[in-house]
Amino acid sequence: MFAKLESLENKYEELEQALADPDVFNDQERYRKLAKSHADLEEIVSLFRRHKSLCLDIEENRQLLHDEDPDIREMAKEEIQKAEAELPNLEKALKIALLPPDPLDEKNTILEIRAGTGGEEAALFAADLYRMYTRYAELQGWNVEILSQSDSESGGFKEIICLISGNRVYSRLKYEAGTHRVQRVPVTETQGRIHTSAATVAVLPEADEVDVEIRPEDISIDVYRASGAGGQHVNKTESAVRITHIPTGIVVTCQDERSQHKNKARAMKVLASRILAVERDKQNSEVSADRKAQVGSGDRSERIRTYNFPQGRCTDHRIGLTLHSLDKIMQGEINPLVEALATAAQTEALKAQVE
Numbered sequence: 060m061f062a063k064l065e066s067l068e069n070k071y072e073e074l075e076q077a078l079a080d081p082d083v084f085n086d087q088e089r090y091r092k093l094a095k096s097h098a099d100l101e102e103i104v105s106l107f108r109r110h111k112s113l114c115l116d117i118e119e120n121r122q123l124l125h126d127e128d129p130d131i132r133e134m135a136k137e138e139i140q141k142a143e144a145e146l147p148n149l150e151k152a153l154k155i156a157l158l159p160p161d162p163l164d165e166k167n168t169i170l171e172i173r174a175g176t177g178g179e180e181a182a183l184f185a186a187d188l189y190r191m192y193t194r195y196a197e198l199q200g201w202n203v204e205i206l207s208q209s210d211s212e213s214g215g216f217k218e219i220i221c222l223i224s225g226n227r228v229y230s231r232l233k234y235e236a237g238t239h240r241v242q243r244v245p246v247t248e249t250q251g252r253i254h255t256s257a258a259t260v261a262v263l264p265e266a267d268e269v270d271v272e273i274r275p276e277d278i279s280i281d282v283y284r285a286s287g288a289g290g291q292h293v294n295k296t297e298s299a300v301r302i303t304h305i306p307t308g309i310v311v312t313c314q315d316e317r318s319q320h321k322n323k324a325r326a327m328k329v330l331a332s333r334i335l336a337v338e339r340d341k342q343n344s345e346v347s348a349d350r351k352a353q354v355g356s357g358d359r360s361e362r363i364r365t366y367n368f369p370q371g372r373c374t375d376h377r378i379g380l381t382l383h384s385l386d387k388i389m390q391g392e393i394n395p396l397v398e399a400l401a402t403a404a405q406t407e408a409l410k411a412q413v414e
Contacts, residue, residue: 063157064107071100103156110149113142155405163339164230166264169332173218174211175238177256182215184241184366185258187389189219192232194391201225206325207313220329222265229264234400236262237363244369253369257362266331271338273331279303280323285314302326309333364396378403 074097077083083090116138123135172188174181193203202224209217223232240257248254285299299314300322311333313326364375366385373388373396374381380399382388388396 060154060157064103064153067100068104068107071097071104074100103153106149106153106156110146110153113146113149117142151409154409158405158408161230161233163233163264164227166229167222167224168228168232169206169220169222169263169265169329170232171218171220171259171261171263172216173259173261174216175257175259177241177254179211179213179215179247180241180245180254181256181258182211182217183213183245184215184239184256185217185219186215187241188239188258188260189216189221191389191391191393192223192235193221195393196223196225196228196391198391199225199228199231201228205315206329207315222328224265229262230401231397232262233264234397234404235260240362240365242365242367242369261336263332263336265328266335271331271334273304273327273334277305278330279305282319298322300326302330304330304334307334307337309337375400 074093077093078090078097083093120135120138120142123131124139126132126135170192172185172192174185177184196203204222204224206220206222208219211217238257238259240255242253242255244251245254279302281301281303282297283299283301284297298317298319299312300319301310301312302323303310309330311326311330313322313329316322316325363377364373366373366389368385370383371385372381372383373385375396378399380396382395384392384395
């Protein structure tokens with residue numbers, strides 16, 4: 060491990076020298092690439108240098124344990140204990156930093172939320188989840204663009220698909236995929252009984268053209284008149300688009316825009332990301348065989364997380380974490396969940412590396 064760290068530190072120093080070269084600075088494209096590589100190494104090099112500094116401090120203080128002055132010996136002993144207490148956490152952080160990065164972590168994300176079991180209450184919960192994620196996005200400084208939505212009669216969402224753009228969006232949201240369960244008293248419940256409903260969340264990295272090749276002969280495009288709210292226009296113009304990817308059977312529809320071309324562009328964006336997700340699932344079949352494994356069927360029993368409103372708690376069943384701050388979570392303050400899930404994933408990756 061330490062040989063690898065020495066190599067990374069040397070590379071970091073070489074990049075620093077290159078960035079100080081006027082010729083490199085004048086070539087802005089090259090400068091940006093080198094600056095990104097330098098920034099990517101900054102955290103791990105900082106951790107490694109801290110580790111080396113602590114080891115040096117321990118060695119120097121061990122020599123002082125033989126000093127004639129008892130105060131110096133006591134001070135050296137305390138410094139050694141302090142440094143040795145910090146080393147294990149620092150070494151764990153270094154091991155995590157050395158884990159192979161997920162190449163998709165830097166990508167923007169297509170978020171799909173669908174009402175599952177529970178009828179109108181499930182649709183209302185899907186809308187609540189959408190608000191939770193959009194508020195989280197606001198807190199992170201990300202942008203949210205709705206690609207497609209299907210409203211329910213009560214003002215919820217049967218389905219909503221959006222694109223979230225910003226810094227490392229997928230790295231933060233990828234553990235949100237699955238079935239989310241809610242327990243609460245619906246506004247329409249006159250007896251005060253608690254109902255259980257569910258919604259599914261799919262988190263797909265946005266696919267670039269270089270990630271997925273969609274051949275024209277592999278897709279079937281249908282246009283039709285949009286349905287739902289929107290005035291007379293939706294009934295007169297065939298602006299809605301349905302795209303079927305024949306090899307995979309993936310179907311994407313989009314009817315939100317009045318322009319057929321805009322709907323087609325949005326549908327193609329979603330299609331590419333779904334294809335990328337399927338291809339990635341095939342490569343990682345031990346984790347999930349296909350996209351269905353990510354979101355489940357929407358049944359209440361397949362939940363990854365439960366939002367219990369009467370008790371004001373939120374429980375993530377994958378890591379056994381319960382937080383009694385449901386109000387804050389529904390306002391988008393989900394960082395405690397996001398960070399706990401990321402830490403759990405890193406721990407599992409370290410175990411797998413050892414095995």
